[in-house]
Structure formats: C-alpha cells, structure tokens
Amino acid sequence: MEDDAPVIYGLEFQGRAVAARAGETDSIHFLVGTQSLKHDNQLHLLEFDDESNYIEKQIFSHLAGEINHISTSVADKDLLATCHSAVVENKVQSGATVWRLPDRPRSMSLALDTIGASSTQMSTGNLPELERVAELGGHDGVVKSTQWHPGGSGNRLVSVDHKNLRVWDLGASGSTAKQVNCATLEVRPTFSNVRWNPHFNCAQVATAVDSNVQGWDLRSMKTTFTIENAHGQLVRDLDFNPNRQYYMSTCGDDCLVKFWDQRKTTTPLKVCQSHSHWVWSVRFNPFHDQLVTSSSSDSRVILHGVPSLSSEPISIPDDDEDGEEKREQKPLSDGVLCRYEEHEDSVYAAEWSTADPWVFASLSYDGRLVINRVPRNTKYQILL
Secondary structure: OOOOOOEEEEOOOEEEEEEEOOOOOOOEEEEEEEEOOOOOEEEEEEEEEOOOOEEEEEEEEEOOOEEEEEEEOOOOOOEEEEEEEEEEOOEEEEEEEEEEOOOOOOOEEEEOOOOOEEOOOOOHHHOOEOEEEEEOOOOOOOOOEEEEOOOOOOOEEEEEOOOEEEEEEOOOOOOOOEEEEEEEOOOOOOEEEEEEOOOHHHOEEEEEEOOEEEEEEOOOOEEEEEEOOOOOOOEEEEEEOOOOOOEEEEEEOOOOEEEEEOOEOOOOOEEEOOOOOOEEEEEEOOOOOOEEEEEEOOOOEEEEEOHHHOOOOOOOOOOOOOHHHHHHOOOOOOEEEEEEOOOOOOEEEEEEOOOOOOEEEEEEOOOEEEEEEOOHHHHHHHHO
16 A cells, blocks of 8 residues: 555544544544534544554544534643534524543444545444533634643633634633633624634634634733735634744635735735635644645645745755765745545545644545545655
8 A cells, every 4th residue: 555545534424523632642643523413413533543554433422413613632632622503492502512532432443445434333322422521601603613722731722603702711620611701803703713822822812803814812802913804705714833933824715825924914925826615724734834734615635835934944955975865855845745635525624633743634524534644755855
C-alpha cells in the first residue's frame, strides 16, 4: 500500500462535526459526531494506527440530539463539548453540553484499505453513554461553536450563539458551568464562529460576525481588532497561526481563503482562490505553520503551502556533504500542494492530528471520514 493512500471510514448517518482529541499526544485520535433526525445520534472515538492502517473505534450514544460541533479539552483528554440540536414538540432546541468519555468500553478494530469500510451498525440502546458533566445554558438561538482554553486550563471555555459571546468556568470540581463574562451584539450581524487565540496569555479570541471578523479581550470583553468585510459573504471559519502572534486565516462563502495580520486589517496578506464553492473550514498545522488545510462544499480538501507567512525561514542549502542532496530537493513554495478528492459531498470540517504532524481527517455530510497524509515530498521539503 502506498504511504500516502487515504483511509476511509463510513458513519451510519450523516455528519458534519469532527475534532482531534487535543489532550492526546501519543496516538492519533479523532472524535466524529452524527446528524440524524430519525435515529439516536452517536459520537465515534477513532484511534488510527498510521503504520498498519488499523482503526480502533469506540461508539457512544449522544442522546442530546444532532451533533453540530465538537471541541476537546487540552488539559483533560476525556473532556469534550458538543453543540447540538433536537426537535422537541415541533420546535428546534439548541444547546451546548460538556461531556466526559466513560472508562474504556468494548472497542472494535477495523483494518481499512484505500477503498474504506463502513462502521459496524450497532443498536444505540446497546451503546455506552457519555457522562454529562455540565450544561452551558442560557443561549439565545442556535449555539454555533465552543472552544476550550488552549493553554491547558481545563475548566475554561467560550461559546457563541447568534448574539452572545460567553465565557464559562467549570470550577474546581468540574461538575457545574458558571458564566463569568458575556459580550452581546447590539446590531443585526450575528456570530457564526469563534476561535481562541493561543497567544497573549490566551486572553483573546476572534469571532466571525457575518462578513466581518472581530477580536475580543476576554478580561474586558472589549474588541481588540476588527476586519471589516473580511469576505464578500459570510465568514465560515477562522484560525490562528500557532507560531506567529498576529497572523490568522479566514474562509467564507465567497470561496476564498485569506490570511491576515491583525495589525493591518485593511488588506489581506494573501488570498487563495482554490475552491469553487463555500469554504467551511481552514486550519493551520499545529506543528508546521507552512501547511494549511481548507475544506469546501465543492467536495474537496486542499492542502496549501504558505512558507512566506510562516515562522520558519526559507532555508538555502549549504555547500557541505549533503549539499547536492539538498539542492535536488526544491524548497517549499506558496500555493496548492495537494488536492484531496475522496469525498462526494460537502466537506464541512478538516482537522489536523494533535499527535502526528502529517495526518489530518476530513468529514463530508454523507458521513464519510477520510484520513489523509501530507505528501511525502512535501514532508521532505519541510524537514530537509
């Protein structure tokens, strides 16, 4: 089997939420949620063995409803939060809940080839349930996203609904959630996403607000920067460069991926026009900020190279013993490094592994999860 061949895992139901298990740094773990109106929903915990292409899965019932978003704690690998919705008495009820994965239940191993395999069907009534830790209550409308503190504080989260950015504290016991701060939009634009800034002592976040992007200081709940009309249409997602303080990326319904310096918000640093439909997800590689993934309703996942904006200097081969080999290896350049086309439906999310810098997973609405790798030649361009 080729080293770069994708591995495909199929859910029983539709899905649009996937997250890397942030607190797990020794092995490759992803969490995947389902969206079904007719059936009880599930959360799949997948452990991927990169050498053998084996996936060990554990499936939990998620009785709170359809899973729209998943975020995981850096400090405690068993803690996660989901944004969910369910139809109750002909009305859609939305919420956010903090869960704990129970003690290791029975698991199943699947040897997957490049064609893929579907998850074994199991009755939800026989599945172990997630342990409910706390409700993030009081939201106005649909809860769009939650994010855990990126610096290892396992008891802090932020969430956004249509009008409110809220800060939560789980307390020392971790069994109750208390809202400790809130900012409310007074005008018509609404929040669509939030991302925690890993810099500046983790005291700032950025939110997507219609076609704009706003930065917030969580201590004062005041805006720190604004990118007006960051995209021609709705901003779907955003992310921070993990290694450069002021650099970030955004994507939106104008089919574009953009890169910004928060200090100069009038013009983007770079614009990528690689997709032909809405772009739902953009993510910096957590280890090598030269690499960025984006996923779109055009059914594609694209790996971008942005070495000109990265923290790593562009190296020039030395005239030493390895000079000839290094000169043969061209340096990484800006542009599209790879297009991944294993999906047949809108790709709502793509997430890098927190344990392996060369592995990421993407999920399309038809329930197809694809685990891909950075091409070998790109890896060598970065490492050599």
